[in-house]
Amino acid sequence: MLLEETLKSCPIVKRGKYEYFIHPISDGVPIVNPELLREVAIRIIKEVDFENIDKMVTAEAMGIPLVTTLSLYTDVPYVIMRKREYKLEGEIPVHQETGYSKGQLYLNGIEEGDRVLIVDDVISTGGTMIAIINALKRAGAEVKDIVCVIERGEGKKIVEKKTGHKIKTLVKLDVKDGKVMIL
Numbered sequence: 001m002l003l004e005e006t007l008k009s010c011p012i013v014k015r016g017k018y019e020y021f022i023h024p025i026s027d028g029v030p031i032v033n034p035e036l037l038r039e040v041a042i043r044i045i046k047e048v049d050f051e052n053i054d055k056m057v058t059a060e061a062m063g064i065p066l067v068t069t070l071s072l073y074t075d076v077p078y079v080i081m082r083k084r085e086y087k088l089e090g091e092i093p094v095h096q097e098t099g100y101s102k103g104q105l106y107l108n109g110i111e112e113g114d115r116v117l118i119v120d121d122v123i124s125t126g127g128t129m130i131a132i133i134n135a136l137k138r139a140g141a142e143v144k145d146i147v148c149v150i151e152r153g154e155g156k157k158i159v160e161k162k163t164g165h166k167i168k169t170l171v172k173l174d175v176k177d178g179k180v181m182i183l
């Protein structure tokens with residue numbers, strides 16, 4: 001499949017001590033081909049019961065092409081957790097920490113009782129997913145399902161243990177000696 005094929009040959013750069021892989025789905029560079037985006041969206045749709053989902057939630061930036069594509073296929077609307085504060089009434093700020101960055105994410109647009117699907121491109125340390133789940137909990141939403149396209153490291157296990165939510169992923173990889181290995 002295209003996702004696995006393109007991951008195997010993608011470049012790695014250092015971000016501090018973190019070996020960061022660069023891929024169209026996780027970075028939008030060097031180029032995003034529609035065949036790959038379509039394959040990923042269809043693989044996600046096969047994993048999720050969209051009949052039970054009111055809204056999708058993702059984090060800026062690289063969840064955005066994913067939820068956009070999914071929304072066009074399923075007619076389910078989406079909310080983007082932004083790194084920028086809007087100061088709208090009811091806005092929920094949460095702390096986000098990844099393997100290479102720290103910051104804030106802001107949730108708007110979710111109402112109590114909303115049945116939510118969380119979508120993201122990568123789960124690595126799990127810091128971003130914890131932030132998203134915390135924000136949704138504070139909003140009173142019901143997390144129905146979670147899908148991340150790419151899994152690396154221990155984040156998935158850590159978040160599942162900490163929150164009790166199951167996380168679905170399409171591909172699991174490891175970055176070793178400057179190369180991506182599909183597990």
Ligand SMILES: O=P(O)(O)OC[C@H]1O[C@H](OP(=O)(O)OP(=O)(O)O)[C@H](O)[C@@H]1O
Binds near residue numbers: 063097123125
């Ligand atoms: O499991 P974690 O260690 O938290 O890593 C996963 C997060 O890292 C990336 O986001 P990033 O904040 O780098 O933003 P980007 O989407 O703008 O690249 C990615 O899109 C995930 O949201």
Ligand code: HPA
Binds near residue numbers: 020022023027124
């Ligand atoms: O290594 C990575 N590459 C792209 N996005 C990511 N998000 C967390 N880790 C990574």
